[in-house]
Amino acid sequence: MSITPPTPARRSARVALVSTVSLGLLAGPIAMATPAAADSKSADCIVKALKPKVHDRDNGGYKKGERKYVKVEFEFKIRCDKDAKVHFEQKMFQKDGNWKVDQIDKDKGNVWVHRHESVVNVVKVYDRDRHDKFEKVFHTVKIRVEKKDRYGNWAKWSDFDKSPVAKIYVPNGRY
Structure with missing residues (x-):
């Protein structure tokens, strides 16, 4: 062989x-x-925009030469399955009639979420029209979770929520 x-x-x-x-x-x-x-995947987080309410220490007011206003709390809650750094963008709106919506304020920032976190922004809501004592307000919130990669990049927007519309009483009178 x-x-x-x-x-x-x-x-x-x-x-x-x-x-x-x-x-x-x-x-x-x-x-x-x-x-x-x-x-070390990024956490799964959800956001819930709560119905706006009158700031409990405020009965409304005005300064000389300023329109009547009420301070309103725009609150939202973020819940995550584990601790995470979350970036949020919040926009507050005031409805005038059926079609007109005006943005009255906005806020953005970062918050460390330990399972759940509540964020409250207090904004002055002014009397828009003299014939109605109620103003309709709502807000929207979107969030994204920080990625855990070596570049520190943010993920895409992961969740969005819109609050129910609230009717807020604005004391209407002569000043």
């Missing part, structure tokens, strides 16, 4: 096998480090 020399196809297969094994040995420590990074 004679031993035949390997053909060129077998030689290239043997070289390919050796190179993949050596790459696997080099990439082993890198592969061992990636599961730890995969476990």
